[in-house]
Amino acid sequence: MIYQIYPRSFQDSDADGVGDLAGIELRLDYLAGLGIDAIWLSPIYPSPMADFGYDVADFCGIDAMFGDLAGFDRLLAAVHNRGLRLLLDFVPNHSSDQHPWFVESRGSRDNPKRDWYIWRDPAPDGGPPNNWISDFGGSSWEWDETTGQYYLHAFLASQPDLNWRKPELREAMVTVLRFWLDRGVDGFRIDVLWHIIKAEGLPDNPINTHWTPDCTQRDRLVQVYSTDQPEAHAISAEFRALADRYGDRVLIGEICLPNDRHARWYGTPDRLQVHLPFNFQLIENAWDAASLRRMIAAYEASLPAFGWPNWVIGSHDAPRIAARIGETQARVAAMLLLTLRGTPTMYQGDEIGIGEVKISPDRVRDPQDLRQPGLGIGRDRSRTPIPWNASAYAGFSTVEPWLPLNEDWRERNFEIQDRDSNSLLSLYRSLLALRRSHDALAIGDFKLVDAAEDVLAYQRRHAGECLLIALNLSDAMRTLMLPTDTCVEEVLASTLPPSTWALRPLDAALAPNEGLLLRLKEKH
Structure with a gap:
């Protein structure tokens, strides 16, 4: 189980309204008690913070906002002392325009680092070299007056793309990985990996004939030549x-x-790539049993025999799960995430059901939202500070945080849910404990099974144990359909409070918005 931390918003230890490494260290006992296996940190490198750390000015340092390398080493040791792993965010597609490499690159056309980035002459009409659109809107090309060329940026103009066709750049970035691996880091989440190299010749991307004005500017084109190139796999x-x-x-x-x-x-098998290509389909898919079933079946069928699945249900880029499907179904989503075959990844705060957070126009910080207002694509709503308790500023800080808290933080915080055996937090803990105690959940086989309307059901099997997960995605009672010649031996978990299901008949129907985790046995 991987737990994503957005460091700016996890815990502030030095009263500047922004989270930091020392704050994360203060909360490690909570994370270990939750039952996770690994922590993934969003970028903590030195950065001008134009894109909040994804514009890296030094790939081998720590931004002073978060601490320093000594503080990172202390955090890493503390994580390992609790039996957890620590993963960093590696950003190979681009750097900040303030990175020394780019400062050199734009210094002159004959600078040795000129080709560490992607520079091109203007088109015959003087405009950009091709029609590529930045993921944040506008052209992917920025004019540099000093050297009379354009440089490529898939995101902000202050995030120039690195040229992975240049062997010296490639070796320099591999050296970055060695730096952190030598320090003891347990791995990396690699940012926008499919962007890492571009097609030779940089041809125009084709027009997307299905584009409508309520879509992002980027989607005007199909990114045929700017992403997912064959050379990236090497x-x-x-x-x-x-x-x-x-x-x-x-x-x-x-x-x-x-x-x-x-x-x-x-x-x-003879040329392995990443262990886990992140699977975001639980974020993107419609929340109904039939479409989820189709999606899960198609994903499982697509995996190579040696490939291990993974599931992501929340991130710093996506609307929060409780905001998307409501709090009652967020409990069902927790059971789905933690009982599917594969490695689950959860995002900080989803375990207490933080929902929609309204960000007033004067508090918007996300450059993507500022550049394309009105599309509802702002990411600030998922990056708001964690509410730890009902004290001033929710125990996150002793001063006003960099983004507003969720409006219900006095009632929805970790301290309150920690004391409530019926809370969403308690459900996450119990499900994570079941993953550890039942190999059928951790490493068992997976099989979708027939179910009533609005119910998603599947079995997990290992070493003679058979578990059935039945998830009611509706607000009405639904029939619990058991596989032929089986009966329920034990109810291991329900998304409903324990007091409502502990004494129920083992073959009872599914209540509205209920998920059940059952141990089955064969009838004699």
Whole structure:
């Protein structure tokens, strides 16, 4: 189980309204008690923070906002002392325009680092070299007056793309990975891995004929030539070979692609790539039993025989799960995430059901939202500070936080839910404990089974144990359908409070918005 921390918003230890490494260390006992296995930190590198750390000015340092390398080493040791792993966010596609490499690169056309970034002459009409659109809106090209060329940026203009076709750049970035692996880091989540290299010649991307004005500017085009190039897989395999030389390390690739292309990022048995190409389909899929069933079946079928699945239900880029589907179904989503086959990843605060957080226009910080207002794509709503208790500023800080808290923080915080055996937090803890105590959940086989309307059901099996998970995605009673010649031996968990199901008949129907985790046995 991987737990994503957005460091700016986890815990402030030095009263500046922004979370930091020392704050994370203060909360490690909570994380260990939750039952997770690994922590993934969003970027903590030195940065101008134009994109809140994804514009890296030094790949081998720590931003003073978060601490320093000594503080990082203390955190890493404290994580390991609790039997947990620590993963960093590696950002290989681009740097900050304040990175020394780019400062040199834009210094002159004959600078040795000029080709560490992607520079091109203007088109014949003087405009950008091609039609590519930044993921944050506008052209992907920025004019540099000093050297009379454009440089490429898939995101902000202050995030120039690195040129992975340049061997010296490639070696420099691999050296970055070695720096952190030598320090004891347990792996990396690799940011926008499918963007890492571009097609030779940089041809125009084709027009998206299905684009409508309520979509982002980026989606006007189909990113045929700016992402997911064949050469990127060799780079991914190089990362994997390096990680494998360090032993028990993990690489997670951020890859947003259809199943057939997504599965290629596992590599082949003789040329492995990332361990886990991140699977975001629980975030993107419609929340109904029929479409979830189709999606899960298609994803499982797409995996190579050696590929291990993974599931993500929340992140710093997506609306919170409780905001998307409501609090009662957020409990069902927790059971789904923690009982599917594969490695689950959860996002900080989802375990207490933080929902929609309204960000007033004067508090918006997300550059993506500021550049394309009115589309509802702002990410600030998922990055708000964690409410630890009902004290001033929710125990996150002693001063006004950098983003507003969820409006119900006095009633919805970790301290209150920690004391409530019926809370969503308690449900997460119990499900994580079941994953540890039942190999059928951790490593067992997976099989979708027939179910009533609005119910998603599947079995997990291992070493003679058979578990049935039945999830009612509706607000009405539904029939609990058991596989032929089986009966319920034990109710291991329900998404409803224990007092409502502990004494129920073992073959009872599913209540509205209920998920059940059952141990089955064969009838004699």
